Amino acid sequence: METRFSRGEIQETFQESHAEIMDQYFRRSLQESRAGRMLFRDRMPFTFVAVGGYGRKELCLRSDVDVLFIFNSKIPSPAKDLAEEVLYPLWDIGLDLGHGIRGIKDCLALAGEDFEVLTSMMDARFICGDSPLFFSLVEQLREKTLSKKARAFAQWLAERDKLRMASFGDASCLLEPNIKEGIGGLRDYHHILWLAKAFFHLRIPRDLEYHGILSHREYRDLEKSVGFIGLVRNHLHRLSERKNDRLTFDQQEKIAGVLGFRDQGDVLAVERFLGKLHADMALVKSLHRSFILTHIPGAGKRTEARSEISVDSATTFVNDPLAMAEVFVESCRYHRPLSLDTKRLIREFLYLVDGKFRRSERATGAFLFVVNHQNAFEALDQMLEIGFLSALIPEFALIRDRVQYDNYHIYPVGRHVLQTLFHLKALGKERDLLLLAILNDLSDPEPLLLASLFHDIGKIGKDHAQKGVLMTRAILKRMGYDKAKADDVLFLVKHHLLLTETATRRDLNDEKIIVQCARTAGSIQRLKMLYLLTWADGRATGPRAWNDWIANLVLELFFKILHTLERGELASPDASRRVKQTLQKVRGEIGDRMTPSELEQHFEAMSPRYLLERKPGEIAGHVLRFKTLRASFTDHPAATFSFETREGFPQGTYEVTFLGRDRPGLFADLAGAMALNNINVLSAHIYTWRDGTVVDIFSVTSPLDPVRSREIWEKVERDLKNTFSGALDLGERLKEKARPSILSRRKKWHWQPEIKIDNQSSDFFTLIEVFAEDRIGLLYQITHALFHLGLDIRIAKIATKKDQVADVFYVRDLDGEKIMDAQREAQIKEALLQSLKQG
Amino acid sequence: MKKVEAIIKPFKLDDVKEGLSNLGVKGLTVSEVKGFGRQRGHREVYRGAEYQVDFVSKIKIEVVMEDELVPEAVKVIQEKARTGQIGDGKIFIIPVEDAIRIRTGETGKDAI
Numbered sequence: 001m002e003t004r005f006s007r008g009e010i011q012e013t014f015q016e017s018h019a020e021i022m023d024q025y026f027r028r029s030l031q032e033s034r035a036g037r038m039l040f041r042d043r044m045p046f047t048f049v050a051v052g053g054y055g056r057k058e059l060c061l062r063s064d065v066d067v068l069f070i071f072n073s074k075i076p077s078p079a080k081d082l083a084e085e086v087l088y089p090l091w092d093i094g095l096d097l098g099h100g101i102r103g104i105k106d107c108l109a110l111a112g113e114d115f116e117v118l119t120s121m122m123d124a125r126f127i128c129g130d131s132p133l134f135f136s137l138v139e140q141l142r143e144k145t146l147s148k149k150a151r152a153f154a155q156w157l158a159e160r161d162k163l164r165m166a167s168f169g170d171a172s173c174l175l176e177p178n179i180k181e182g183i184g185g186l187r188d189y190h191h192i193l194w195l196a197k198a199f200f201h202l203r204i205p206r207d208l209e210y211h212g213i214l215s216h217r218e219y220r221d222l223e224k225s226v227g228f229i230g231l232v233r234n235h236l237h238r239l240s241e242r243k244n245d246r247l248t249f250d251q252q253e254k255i256a257g258v259l260g261f262r263d264q265g266d267v268l269a270v271e272r273f274l275g276k277l278h279a280d281m282a283l284v285k286s287l288h289r290s291f292i293l294t295h296i297p298g299a300g301k302r303t304e305a306r307s308e309i310s311v312d313s314a315t316t317f318v319n320d321p322l323a324m325a326e327v328f329v330e331s332c333r334y335h336r337p338l339s340l341d342t343k344r345l346i347r348e349f350l351y352l353v354d355g356k357f358r359r360s361e362r363a364t365g366a367f368l369f370v371v372n373h374q375n376a377f378e379a380l381d382q383m384l385e386i387g388f389l390s391a392l393i394p395e396f397a398l399i400r401d402r403v404q405y406d407n408y409h410i411y412p413v414g415r416h417v418l419q420t421l422f423h424l425k426a427l428g429k430e431r432d433l434l435l436l437a438i439l440n441d442l443s444d445p446e447p448l449l450l451a452s453l454f455h456d457i458g459k460i461g462k463d464h465a466q467k468g469v470l471m472t473r474a475i476l477k478r479m480g481y482d483k484a485k486a487d488d489v490l491f492l493v494k495h496h497l498l499l500t501e502t503a504t505r506r507d508l509n510d511e512k513i514i515v516q517c518a519r520t521a522g523s524i525q526r527l528k529m530l531y532l533l534t535w536a537d538g539r540a541t542g543p544r545a546w547n548d549w550i551a552n553l554v555l556e557l558f559f560k561i562l563h564t565l566e567r568g569e570l571a572s573p574d575a576s577r578r579v580k581q582t583l584q585k586v587r588g589e590i591g592d593r594m595t596p597s598e599l600e601q602h603f604e605a606m607s608p609r610y611l612l613e614r615k616p617g618e619i620a621g622h623v624l625r626f627k628t629l630r631a632s633f634t635d636h637p638a639a640t641f642s643f644e645t646r647e648g649f650p651q652g653t654y655e656v657t658f659l660g661r662d663r664p665g666l667f668a669d670l671a672g673a674m675a676l677n678n679i680n681v682l683s684a685h686i687y688t689w690r691d692g693t694v695v696d697i698f699s700v701t702s703p704l705d706p707v708r709s710r711e712i713w714e715k716v717e718r719d720l721k722n723t724f725s726g727a728l729d730l731g732e733r734l735k736e737k738a739r740p741s742i743l744s745r746r747k748k749w750h751w752q753p754e755i756k757i758d759n760q761s762s763d764f765f766t767l768i769e770v771f772a773e774d775r776i777g778l779l780y781q782i783t784h785a786l787f788h789l790g791l792d793i794r795i796a797k798i799a800t801k802k803d804q805v806a807d808v809f810y811v812r813d814l815d816g817e818k819i820m821d822a823q824r825e826a827q828i829k830e831a832l833l834q835s836l837k838q839g
Numbered sequence: 840m841k842k843v844e845a846i847i848k849p850f851k852l853d854d855v856k857e858g859l860s861n862l863g864v865k866g867l868t869v870s871e872v873k874g875f876g877r878q879r880g881h882r883e884v885y886r887g888a889e890y891q892v893d894f895v896s897k898i899k900i901e902v903v904m905e906d907e908l909v910p911e912a913v914k915v916i917q918e919k920a921r922t923g924q925i926g927d928g929k930i931f932i933i934p935v936e937d938a939i940r941i942r943t944g945e946t947g948k949d950a951i
Contacts, residue, residue, distance in 0.1 A: 434890050441886070505850050549871040552896040553849065559883050815927045820881060 002061065006238060006258065012227050014234055019059035023050070026067070026086065027128045035082035044076045045130035047137070052098075055123035056193075058186075058230060062237040065090070066098040066120060072133060073103050096243070104137055112145050115156045119190070122146075122197050142201065150198040154296050157191050172281035173415040175274070175403065179233055180245035184281030186233065188288035189226045195296055213295060214287070215344055222287055225280035231259070232277060247277075265461060267402070275401035278412050282401075286385045290340035310339035317345055321352035325366035325392070328383060332373040343386050353391040363392065364479040371449050377422040380453075384414055395471050399459050411540070413459050419540035420452040424532065435535060438528050447485050448529040450476075451492035452536055458493075468493045491526055492533055499534040503553035508560060509816050511570075511764045512690060515608040517557070518564040518571035527565060531558045560763040570608045578612060585616035590623065599623070609795065610687040610695065622695055625659055639724055643717045648699055653682060654713075656698040662688055664814070667793050668783035670696060672730040673719040675777035676737065677712055678704050684779075684798035698798075731784070734777060753836045755829045759818060765794060765810035766819040768828070772836060774805045782807065785835040789828055790814055840935040840951070842903045843912050846872070847920045847928040852898050858915040859902060865951065868901040897928070903935055903951050 001021070005014050030036050030048060039046060052066040053059060069083060079101050090097050102110075111118040121141055126134040146153070164181050171182025180186045196202040200211055209219035235255045237243055247255075256273035263269050293308070309331045316323055324346050331338055338346075357363055370379045383389035390397035400414035411419060424445075427435050439445065454475065458468030472493050476486045498520065506513045521527040534554060538546030564571050583603060590599055602623050603611075611619070625642050632640045641660030648655035658670060667686060674681060680701040687695045703712035722728035753772035761767050768791075770782055779798065786793060786809060795810035813819060819828065847855060852869065859867060873894035883890045904912060913930055920928050938950040 433888070434885055437886055437888065503849075507848065507850050547871075549873060549896045552873065552892065552894065555883075555892065817927075 002238065005061075005234065011231055011259075015058050015060060015230055018061070019050070019054060019057040022054065022059060022065060023127055025090075029086045029089075030082075030128055033082055033085045035078045035085055038078050039076065039082065042076070044071065045133055046071045046079070046082075047129040047131065047133040048127045049124045049134060049137075050127055051120040051124050053123070055120070055125040056190075057125065060230065060237055060243070061234045062096070062241070062243045064096045064098050064243070067127075068099065068107075068124070069101045070107060070133065070137060071101075071103050073105070075101055075103055104133070104140065107137065108140055108144055111141060112149065115153055118145065118149075118153065119194055122194055146198050153198050154195060154292075157195065158292075161191070170285070172278050172285050173411045175411075176246060176248050177277075177281065178246045179229055179236070179277070179281070182281075184285035185245070186226065186229055186284075188284045189222070192222075192288055192291050195292070199296065213291070215348075217348070218287060218344065221283055225283045228280050229277065229284070235259070267460070271403045274403040275412065278403065279401045282385065286343075290343060293337070294340035308339035308342070309334065309336050310342045311345065314345055314349075317349045317352065321349065321357060322360060322362045322366075324349065324353070324388065325363045328379045328388075329366050329369050331382065332370050332375045332379045335375050335378070337378070338382055338386075343382070346386050346388055350387055350391045353388070358392060358478055359480070361480070364481070367392065367479070368446070371421075371453070372446060374425065376449070377418065377425050380418055380421065384418060393475055395457050395475055399457060402459055411542070413456050416540050417453050417456055420455070420533075420536045421449060423536040423539045424449060424452055427532075427536075435532065439532060442525065442528060444485070445529075447488035447492065448532060450489045451496070451529070451533055454489065455493050455496040455533065455537060465494055465497060488526060488529065491522075492529055495520060495530060496533055496537060499530060499554050499557055500538065500550065503557040504550065508553070508557055509764055509812075510690065512608055514557070514560045514564055514763070515570045518561045519576045521561060521565065522573065522576075524562065524565050527558070527561055563763055570612065575612055579608075582611055582614075582616050582619065586619045586623070589616060589620035593624065594627065602626070605689040605691040605693065607687055607689060610689070613685065614687075614697075622657075622659060626693060629659065639721065641720070641724075643720065645713050652702050654679075654700050654702055656696075656700055658694070658696040658698075660694055662692045662694040664792060665784075665787040666694060667696070667796065668780060668787045669720065669723050669730060670698075671779040671783050672734060672777075673716050673723060674698075674700060675780045676719060676730065676733055677716050678776060679712075679716070680774070680776050680800075681779045681798055682800045684796055686793065686796045688794050730780075734780065738777065753833060755832050757819070757825050757829065759820060762810065762818075764818070765812055768809045768811055768832075770805070770807045770809070770832065772805055774800050774803045778805065778836075779807070781835050782809075782832065785832050786811060789831055791819075791828070792816075840903060840938065840947070841906055841909050842901060842933040842935050843909060843916070844899065844901050844931040844933060845916050845920070845928060846874075846897050846899050846930075847916070849896065849898050851920045851928075852900070854919040855900065855916055858919040859900075859912060862908070862911055862915055864902050864904060864908070864912065866902075870899045870901075872897055872899045903938060905948060905951070 001014075001017065005011075026048060047070050049055070049068050049070060050066070051068055053063055054065050054067070059065065067087075069079060071079065083099060083101055087097055087099055107121065111121045121137075124134075124138070161183070164187060165183050168178040168182040168185070170184060171177035171179060172184035174182065178185060192208070193202070193205060196208060196211075196213060200207070200213060202208065202211065202213075205223070206219075208214045208222075209216055214222065232247065232255060233245065235258055236245070236247055236251055239251050239254055252274060253270045256270040259273065261269040261273040261276075264272060309327060311317070311323070311327065327338060327342060327346070330336075370376055370383075373379070380389065383392070384396075384400065390400055396414065399417075400412070402413040424439075427439055430436065442448065454472045455468060456464060457471050457475075458464035458466065461467065469490050472490055473486070476489060481489075498517065502508075502513065502517055508514070518527075521530060531554070535546075535551070538550065538554075569575065586603075587596075587599065606619075614622075629640055629642055641658060644657045645654050647653075656674075660666070671681060681698055682701065683699045685697045687697075689695070703709045705712065719728060719730075723730050750773060753770065755771075756767075756769040758767040758769065768786070772778060783793065783796075790813060791809075791811040792814060793809050793811050797808040799806050811819070819825060845855070849871075856867070856869075873896050875894055881892055883892060900916075902912065909932060913932070916930055937946055939946050940950040
């Protein structure tokens with residue numbers, strides 16, 4: 001039989017047949033037993049009963065088989081022989097067998113003391129022997145024990161539920177559930193049976209329906225769900241080769257296969273299997289919970305303090321279906337659960353939720369009220385449980401029980417999105433006060449709350465964020481939701497992974513990455529909502545997806561984007577638009593001189609500042625020049641550069657453009673070569689692209705001798721080449737040049753140069769500001785000193801007004817980090833001042 | 840036998856992993872770690888309230904290998920964990936006495 005079961009041939013009836021085979025064995029064995037015949041002859045009647053799971057005819061593979069020999073009063077001596085005769089063969093084949101030999105009185109006394117014993121006795125089933133004795137046991141158990149101790153028993157079960165929750169958790173939403181002891185597991189069903197026996201003297205499970213404790217539909221659903229869970233358990237025991245109730249990942253795949261689940265599109269068989277199992281366990285859990293609340297007076301205290309929301313009669317919903325949505329508003333408002341009857345009514349009337357219902361203002365109003373309310377989680381949880389949420393938003397039905405096979409998610413999608421909302425609602429209880437401060441800054445958290453419910457709605461296949469946008473748009477449109485707010489919701493759904501993905505996979509010290517995120521977010525409000533959604537989504541996913549380590553990275557990213565948006569300079573809507581226009585114009589200028597993909601690669605490398613500050617014509621020129629240079633970059637990176645000059649504006653100035661490969665000290669060399677030829681730098685823009693290309697644009701004074709300007713520029717270029725190749729020592733030459741001559745006395749500083757170090761203005765660079773009187777060679781001195789301090793100059797803004805300079809250098813150390821060390825700051829200041837004085 | 844331990848930025852993990860496996864490194868351990876270097880964390884100010892960020896999140900990789908492989912491995916990590924001129928992170932090389940594979944009891948070179 002086990003073989004047939006393993007092939008999936010017998011399914012639902014397996015446990016019962018298994019129990020019956022065992023029954024047959026016991027009957028035959030007892031009839032044939034010598035000790036049994038002796039007892040019969042001596043008129044010492046006994047009854048042989050099955051207890052526990054075997055008693056319920058739910059004999060699972062490899063579970064214990066528990067049996068009792070019960071005598072009327074004293075236990076005669078042959079009883080032990082009898083037990084041995086009957087049980088030995090079973091022990092020999094390795095069955096887990098539990099047995100007891102007791103008198104009726106002992107049985108009752110034990111059951112009265114120990115509720116564990118009581119529950120097993122409640123499941124007692126007569127197998128053979130003296131039947132009047134059995135009925136007497138059942139009768140006495142009911143009169144002497146159950147009716148007196150029903151309340152205490154109910155309380156004991158409630159305690160057990162708490163313990164189960166603590167040790168096994170909610171099986172209906174765990175990915176490796178304990179299908180017996182977990183909440184929603186078979187134990188929930190047993191509790192219903194035991195309570196019904198204690199309070200309503202129910203004999204067989206079907207009585208639940210006959211006595212009107214459950215509706216026909218509820219009983220049918222319960223039977224089916226319990227049947228399926230039981231089936232899974234048998235397969236689990238078979239595959240584990242022992243009684244093991246924790247359904248681990250490796251077993252899930254095998255069981256899904258045996259039970260005939262198949263992959264469907266992107267959804268794996270095992271995901272569909274677990275989805276069904278979760279749905280069944282959720283139903284068992286839900287019926288168990290409502291059964292206790294409705295029928296068990298022992299649950300008294302709680303019921304009195306927290307009455308339930310209920311409707312008078314079924315006609316309420318028939319006459320006005322929309323009242324179904326409003327019941328949840330009341331549940332929120334008074335923070336009370338719905339009564340079992342009300343839940344049942346809504347379940348029965350779900351078919352009334354049609355297109356018109358979904359589009360109605362009242363339904364939308366009720367839904368939004370619930371979402372915005374502090375008690376939203378409890379109300380939405382009930383909506384999900386009853387199926388109302390899936391009826392109101394049919395898109396939900398697709399993901400409700402969707403399970404994801406990755407290492408991160410511990411909940412199915414439906415539960416996960418509710419958890420996400422839960423974390424947002426419970427944010428006030430977090431230790432992290434920043435989150436609350438951010439939430440309080442939102443002018444309207446509604447889009448965030450809706451996005452928490454809809455962010456994973458597209459999880460029916462790959463690319464779920466994109467699919468989610470389409471589905472969410474349809475849902476919001478149906479609801480007639482405000483257009484501007486809908487845009488926020490759609491933004492959040494679309495980008496809900498942006499922060500975590502960027503934080504873990506991209507370089508957060510790369511300004512361009514941050515600027516791109518800032519432009520995607522577009523506004524501070526949206527960024528704040530996105531951050532809170534990221535946090536709540538992560539928390540609701542599981543410990544692998546969200547921990548201090550990731551939280552740290554996401555927080556760093558959040559602040560960098562926030563600062564970029566606050567400064568506005570690079571990521572304002574205006575800046576984004578201008579950059580777009582610039583790119584378009586550059587594409588036009590380049591035309592077919594470059595393949596589009598090659599050009600896009602260059603765009604990707606350009607720094608945000610460069611794209612904002614340079615004109616399309618210039619950019620196109622740089623790109624083309626770069627293209628011709630690139631071939632030799634790999635062979636002679638230092639010697640390959642382009643150096644161009646043209647007369648600039650205002651008159652008497654020149655514009656110098658240098659394009660080459662970046663390396664430490666490059667800027668100092670450029671400044672030095674010009675100083676050597678008596679050219680003074682008035683302003684400079686230096687741009688470093690991500691691929692290591694440098695574009696430096698200087699505005700400089702004209703060479704002293706305007707007639708020979710061509711020659712002088714050629715000399716500057718030659719000096720550069722020689723410096724790069726090592727043939728010329730700029731430092732030495734400049735020193736010689738600076739030696740005081742009789743003609744020019746060394747100019748003294750009229751006032752002391754001033755140096756400021758600023759770490760506030762940028763998340764990526766330390767700003768070093770230098771204020772000093774202008775003179776030839778000054779820029780070289782500063783940049784040369786910075787180079788020797790191990791600082792990498794990424795951006796420089798050189799400005800000269802009359803005879804004073806105010807230079808700003810954006811620097812990082814060679815690790816790519818800002819200078820955040822007070823000692824090092826002091827050292828930099830000191831060294832800079834020193835070098836200026838020497839000059 | 841040596842253990843090469845490297846602290847790198849999270850986004851460099853894939854590159855470093857790929858580089859090492861191309862080199863023939865058989866297995867490596869990756870952990871998410873937090874710490875601080877010269878700059879002792881930093882402070883963020885939000886709406887006047889200060890939030891101290893004490894640690895920086897990094898990735899630690901550990902690989903045990905034969906001595907001959909070490910120079911190559913260090914070079915690969917250095918190359919892959921660097922962006923242009925800017926380098927970041929640290930590499931430590933630690934002598935390893937012995938290694939034992941639990942299942943088979945193999946030791947030394949066979950166990951790595």
